[in-house]
Amino acid sequence: MPHPTISVCEGYFPEEPVAPVVVTSSPGPKLKKAADALNKVFDSRAAYFVADYAKSQGNYIVDVDGNSYLDVYAQIASIPLGYNNPKLVEVAKSDKMTSAIINRPALGNFPGADTEEIIAELLKVAPKGQDKVWSGLSGADANELAFKAAFMWYQSKKRGYSSGFSTEETESVMKNQAPGSPELAIMSFERAFHGRLFASASTTCSKPIHKLDLPSFNWPKAEFPSYKYPLEANVAANQEEDRRCLAIVENLLKTWAVPIAAVLIEPIQSEGGDNHASNEFFQGLRDVTLKYGSLLIVDEVQTGVGATGTFWAHEHFNMSPPPDMVTFSKKFQSAGYYFHDPEIIPNQPYRQFNTWCGDPARMILAGAIGKEVVDKDLAKQAARVGNYLYPKLEALAGKYPAYMADLRGKNRATFIAWSFKDASLRNKFLADMKTVGINVGGCAEDSVRLRPTLVFEEKHADILVAGIEKILSSY
Amino acid sequence: MLSARFSRVSPTLAAFRTVSKTKQAKSATAGAIAYRKGIRYNSTAALYYPNEPKKPQAVTDSIPGPVSVELNEVLGEVFDNRASYFVTDYDNSIGNYISDKDGNQLLDVYCQISSIPLGYNNPELFKTAQSKEMASALINRPALACFPPAEYANILKEGILAAAPPGTDKVWTALSGSCANETAYKAAFMYLAAKKRGSLDFSDEELTSVMNNEAPGSPETVILSFDKGFHGRLFGSLSTTRSKALHKLDIPAFKWPKAPFPALKYPLNEHSRENAEEEARCLAEFEEIICQYPPHTIAAIIVEPVQSEGGDNHASSVFFQGLRDITIKYDILMIVDEVQTGVGASGKFWAHEHWNLTTPPDMVTFSKKFQAAGFYYSNPNLQPKQAYRQFNTWCGDPSKALIARTIYQEVVKNDLVTKTASVGDYLYKELDSLFKRHPGKAKNLRGEDYGTFIAFDCANPTKRNEFLLRMRGAGINIGGCGDFSVRLRPTLVFEKSHAAVLLSAMETTLQEL
Known part of the structure; x- marks a missing residue:
């Protein structure tokens, strides 16, 4: 760093706004027009606003009316280093990137030099214990690829890794029937979110609206601990909750009608309400999956890449042995899963395969993001800023208990959330925060989640806290 | 496995070995001459690629060369590359020619499994890739449905939507062919359920049961596909894929129905009656399968204009019109999967335009050559009534939409669909006479009047694989499909001169077989 008084964020973004600027009410006149134009050809009813990315800088996102918001939602937790990060601009303009974009390879058939x-x-920042990777395109895709790996692994354990397929298998599979297309399951947890394609949606249990009207696999879900807060005051009750949930997991592993090839879990259930669980719970889960011969897949799509204070959130748990697969996407821009057991690679080529097998353009970006996070120690910085922010929020929660319940994410850097009494109050709060120039998102029905970039620093935290206080004090 | 076969020294390799790589690095003058020639001969390839090789170039005794083999071994430690043909040097690939890391340059008629539209290192795509817009799209990747960029509507209108198949005017973007098909299935399932539900809201029973993956919230509705169809490899798409056991083994699947796809006899003009009967049989069986399901159980059918992975199986316009009529009769949606057939290679921008359907398909999916992916539609009810149902974090990728826009504009500007149709006509006729000169070695030539989307069969899988390998030895990168077919999937700037190189290599190879 050139000068000790310049922060990482200032180093990247000397021109970053010093405060939000709100020039119109939301939505402004230009925004309405732009949203209508887009909506005619592309369903944009979920639009918060239409953004001007050329003008967005660092932690600030600008809309078409010129409002400049401090962004603690960051494209649903997927902007790692701030808007228009100069290091990423360099990478985007590099020859390597250009080639990756215009000569997109079928990576499995024609890998590049x-x-x-x-x-x-990508492997330089692999979670502890993982040394291989398979690439996908999105979080849902990453998870489904991991499911496929788990199912092929499970059958190969039964069949023998190097054994061939029976005629019965190769014939029945063409009719989508067993034994070629076996009855196997992935176990997930209540309130989990793992994506919205058909198998990933079958493991998603966050909200009905994510799943309604879609056929699904009849796969089991266990219960994820529901802790009482503050944690320090509820140790015994929460330990009991861990035991109760682990017993449910074990019971399902023993009794579910079809074999469970893998158990899938988020380190922090994000869409489902930022639900946390203890190290003991995760170690218990690791133990019980080993006991029953199921793989453990950790879904780090939202939690990964630094925001919890470690590069991967599950590293907080010190699970031993490490999980069998770790999926990623969002902030990493690329997607896929890390693993280590060579037998998780199917016994024949063209089984875990598709045209593109990932996207080198996105993988190059992921590598650059990983390098910046490591070089600038941004996971540690997020932890520092989180430790600065959390007590301030705690103080606010003490002052406005009716609007800030169950504050959670202590020692999880900026991966912080709290709950409102109900959905309508929470939604009002999210809308009101725009009037003070802060873009913030919700999760579950009644919670607020903070998902800032990794260059969100103390000065941004101060603006956020002041904004929250301004709104809550008006209620 | 494949790479092991490649490491054998090819007998024909010496035949195409030419003097030097220095030749490729021709002077700027040569480039300028080629450019003028390009204009004179109406060659888009010459305009784009003044330095494109005139024929394959070999620098090592085998393909892949030693450098490529070594690199592949290192890569194999961390990435499953057992399907790798060779390690490619994309910087040294140009236009229709793909280069391995050893510097061998092969005429590419496989093109990343049919997904390179305008050739390697296309100068117009290069400009787009280097643009400010692209940099922003890459590094400020938006959650598109929540925070769309101001310019997204125009990027779509000038590119992906300008290319919309007749009768469609909206698009939902995705990331891959599988993802495009699955989002189309989701639209179909939600559409069907909404129709049944009418003006009613979700019932409590639906809201509760869906969280247990049970009906009625998670209903037992289905997508019907066709025997030998390929629609991707995620769980919903894989359930509709019926190409090969290896694509599906050990993966749980939905118990969805499949109908037969016509197996036509070639040459078509000698088998018109039998083929008409075969299509009538398939249509009758299709209708019979539909009748076995309670009404409003089959949300949609999905069909490819040409079943590509499954062996380049064609059917006539009559068959597809028949499917359209029956789907309308039973109130079932029709999804046309143009992932491999779309974007010009068939001699129409979208292959299903060959059919002149009386009612357009309800959804058309795309990916591959368009680089962007998604589905087109027109019925506004295919957009679920509530927001956040057809939704995910990224909802597509603006960087790919930018590339798709340039691809579309270049295809139009250079009239590449018409040109591909005419090169295809030439190639088809030449292949026809070539195969007649070598009877018994290649048969069932198909893809007449279908651009360069041409295929043929070898006697059996072993012969086919030998043919592919020998062609590679002769400097042609070429791919198979089905069990014993060879498919041609060149770029849209594959011209008569390239066809001549291909034909001459095939002539030699067939002689040797």
């Missing part, structure tokens, strides 16, 4: 190097960058 630089593929190994690109993957090596």
